[in-house]
Amino acid sequence: MSFFITKECTGCMACLLICPSQAIKGEKKEPHTIQDELCIDCGACGRVCAFQAVLDNFGDIASRIPKKDWDRPVFNLDTCISCNICTDTCPTNALESKLQKPKNLHTYPWLAREKDCIACGFCALECPVDAIEMKKENEGI
Amino acid sequence: MRGSHRKTGYMGKIMVVDLSNGTIETETIPHTVYESFLSGMGLAAHVLYHRIPEGVDPLGPDNMLGFVSGLLTGTGSLFTGRWMIASKSPLTGTWGEANCGGNFSPAIKRCGVDGIFFKGTSPKPVYLYVDDNRAELRDATLIWGKDTVETEEYFIEKHFLNEDGFIRSDSSLQDNSLNEKELKKYRRKKVAVACIGPSGEKLSLISGVSTDKGRMAARSGLGAVMGSKRLKAVVLSGTRRIHPHNREEIKRLSRICNRWVQFQPPLMPGFLTAPVGALMRLMPWVMTQDGLLYKIFLRKWGTVSMNQISVEMGDSPIKNWKGTSSDWGFFKSLSSNPDTFTEKETQKYHCYSCPLGCGGICKTTGKYQKTHKPEYETVLSLGGFVMNKDMDIIFQLNEMLNRAGMDTISAGHVVAFAMECYENGLITKEDTDGVPLKWGEPDAITWLIEKMISREGIGDILADGVKRASMHIGEKSTTFAAHAGGQELAMHDGRNDPGYALHYSVEAAPGRHTYGSGIYYEMYQLWKRVKGIPKIAPFxxxxxxxxxxxxxxxxxxxxxxxxxxxNGSGVCMFGGFMGANRIRIFDWLNAATGWNHTPEKYMEIGSQIQTLKQAFNIKQGVEPSTLALKERVIGHPPQEKGANKGRSVPLETMMEDYWELYGWDKKTGKPSPEQIEAVSRI
Known part of the structure; x- marks a missing residue:
């Protein structure tokens, strides 16, 4: 399945360090490999690879994107139903829930640890009511 | 594409941990098993039926304990965050199961398996840690003896490092071997924990398993099985994805369901729930219940919304099944009106994938400063059932029992049993260190429960439930011990709804209230989806x-x-109550798995699971007819006043009819060898 590291890999370890599912193995300065069984298709390895060494699950070369340009989840709290599916599915535990509406005791999700977000979009994909959009920080809602 | 994930909603594997020799294996489960029994409890029944030897000692090494997630958990469906534990129950000697919400159910599947099964007995206290690429048994000596909240906090601190990278310097931590790169990953880890408290460690037969600091898989005494294996906790931290066959279709069905959940008109104040119950008591006919109304109550108040209604209508047993609604009238039950609980609520608590949020976190005063909002069962079993009006004590007892890992339903029954024994001179002040066990006395209730948790003095006898306690105290006390097959009953009276009496008695795990009743059937509205089953008239x-x-x-x-x-899908019963056309469980299952089964086919699967669980009991030498309720709990003799005046349940005939419909022997409740062969050869 899924993502694949080609021989272009230089062993810089950027992908290994960001992989949230411990799916990437390899020594420094040696080509890395992705364990199919563990890969969750988050695409983070491709986004950080500076050597175009990662193929996505269609076999295309994944493009490196500077971290400041990554999409982040934006929550529409009017639509959100507090079901915690997004906070659970987040592979890096970047999301948390807290009280956010006055006189409303239901908790709603927020991006508690932005630096941990890997822009996988799983939260938006799995939200049953489409209350999450992946957007760049300056795009607004 | 490079290969593809299995898109069936289930993970297709189980983990089997042998605590005796420390081996951990992952096994692939054939698709036919899921097609025959779904996942969750059906999968557990399949695994445990075949692997637990005949006549096994429930607290011995040959018994097995399974933690399972539901087939629909993690697929984008709603109300599907239930996880379950199953084993041979030490409380009843039968099939034992318990069910719980929280966030543990998806955590099981995110470790790549549908269930984790334990066998053997560890020589020392251990916990299982699983993440994406490792599963390890680790030393739990340091946390043995800690309560469930302390245990969970310990693991959160240990495995979820905060942004400052704080890590405990405790020399026993095996993570000290981690290098900096791994530590950096650990900073992002979250963990889901299921653990036992001191009650499970001390093998109390009414102990359960806790998660999320107070959600309990409490029934069937399975905490004692975990304790007997010296397994303190299961700590999960996987990130696997769960792939349904058609996620968009599941989401479409979820949005239909959610529209009904969000329908929330304003409601009356809590104390006016009592007149609703009184009206239901006084009417000569039953108005068929639409579960949407109950949903509205649940969203506003939680399960405590039913406190006074149940008392008034005769659903809640009073004073150890001997009392009546007239003994616990409006003013006595007023302190338990649902507003009492929501006034202390600081936030709502949603289990995983639940849009409703019937739970809550409450601020309290006393030894414990906060607790999960007590549930209906807890409030009534420690309230009207023992004639206690003090709700502040119930908040404290709720937290105390959750931390100890003891079942609040059974604990209330034991307290009531002891009080009735005291009233009748079967327990004296000599047995109670001079504490008078008078009905409704908060200090006496607290004292008894503390003793049960610590297993000191009379608490040691009571900590194993009313059946064993009555065997110890003597034959005269058996009348006061309300149970089915050894398990204490829930706060739902079969004299008001005979369906409860039937399911307490005929299910493979006796004494549990969540399998069925007349009112459940009304709310499920199954006849709208399933052909050939009775439709209920509006009145x-x-x-x-x-x-x-x-x-x-x-x-x-x-x-x-x-x-x-x-239970095979991980669906919450409260979601099911909304009605089969509003929560599309059958359609979710088809969308998750890619099957194209009719509702009738799924009901057949449900029937197979029922037969398999019954076969488990037969294999273990259980006589199903011995699990039936007796005497006062079914109105023999009938009560002379109150909501259930003059009522008795024709239980024997009901059980025979039920067994006959399954094609089992109508007198013994045993499936034929051919029926057992049919479900066990899969």
Missing amino acids: YSKKSKYVPDKKHARIGKANSEFMNIM
Whole structure:
């Protein structure tokens, strides 16, 4: 399945360090490999690879994107139903829930640890009511 | 594409941990098993039926304990965050199961398996840690003895490092070997924990398993099985994805369901719930319940919304099943009106994938400053059932029992049993260190429960439930011990709804209230989706509830089958109550798995699971007819006043009709060898 590291890999370890599912193995300065069984298709390895060494699950070369340009989840709290599916599915535990509406005791999700977000979009994909959009920080809602 | 994930909603594997020798293996489960029994409790029944030897000692090394997630958990469906534990129950000697919400259910699947099964006995206290690429048994000596909240906090601190990278310097931590790169990953880890407290460690037969600091899989005494294996906790931190066959279709069905959940008109103040119950008591006929109304109550108040309604209508037993609604009238039950609980609520608590949020976190005063909002069962079993009006004590006892890992339902029964024994001179002040066990006395209730948790003095006898306590105290006390097959009953009275009495008695795990009743069937509205089952009229005579006939047997069978489907899928019963056309469980299952089964086919699967669980009991030498309720709990003799005046349940006939409909022997409740062979050869 899924993502694949080609021989272009230089062993810089950027992908290994960001992989949230411990799916990437390899020594420094040696080509890395992705364990199919563990890969969750988050695409983070491709986004950080500076050597175009990662193929996505269609076999295309994944493009490196500077971290400041990554999409982040934006929550529409009017639509959100507090079901915690997004906070659970987040592979890096970047999301948390807290009280956010006055006189409303239901908790709603927020991006508690932005630096941990890997822009996988799983939260938006799995939200049953489409209350999450992946957007760049300056795009607004 | 480079290969593809299995898109069936289930993970297709189980983990088997042998605590005796420390081996951990992952096994692939054939698709036919899921097609025959779904996942969740059905999968557990399949695994445990084959692997637990005949006549096993429930607290011995040969018994197995399974933690399972539901087929629909993690697929984008709603109300599907239930996880379950199953084993041979030490409390009843039968099939034992317990069900719980929280966030542990998806955590099981995110470790790549549908269930984790334990066998053997560890020589020292251990916990299982699983993440994406490792599963390890680790030393739990340091946390043995800690309560469930302390245990969970310990693991959160240990495995979820905060942004400052704080890590405990405790020399026993095996993570000290981690290098900096791994530590950086650990900073992002979250963990889900299921653990036992001191009650499970001390092998109390009414102990359960806790998660999320106070959600309990409490029934069947399975905390004691975990304790007997010296397994303190299961700590999960996987990130696997769960792939349904058609996620968009599941989301479409979820949005339909959610529209009903969000329908929330304003409601009256809590104390006016009592007159609603009184009206239901006084009416000569039953108005069929639409579960949407209960949903509205649950969203506003949680399960405590039913406190006064149940007392007034005769659903809640009072004073150890001896009292009546007239002994616990409006002013006595007023302190338990639902506003009492929501006033202390600081936030709502949603289990995973739940849009409703019937739970809550409450601020309290006393030894414990906060607790999960007590549930209906807890409030009534420690309230009217023991004649206690002090709700502040109930908040404290709720937290105390959750931390100890003891079942609040059973604990309330034991307290009531002890008080009735005291009233009748079977327990004296000599047994209680001079503490008078008077009905409704908060200090006496607290003292007894503390003793049960610590297993000191009379608490040691009581900590194993009312059946064993009555065997110790003597034959005269057996009348005061309300149980089915050894398990204490829930706060739902079969004299008001005979369906409860039936399911307490005929289910493979006796004494549990979540399998079915007349009112459950009304709320499920299954006849709108399943052909050939009875439709309930908008109004019907109350007397007709007590007439055993084929229709009621069919309702009972449908309840059991549907609950098996929900337990196989991880669906919350409260979601199911909204009605089959509003929560599309059958359609979710088809969308998750890619199957194209009819609702009738799923009900057949539910029937197979029921037969398999019954076969488990037969294999273990259980006589199903011995699990039946007796005496006062079924109105023998009938009560002379109150909501259930003059009512008795024709239980024997109801059980025979139910068993006959399954094709089992109508007198013994045993499936034929051919029926057992049919479900066990899969």
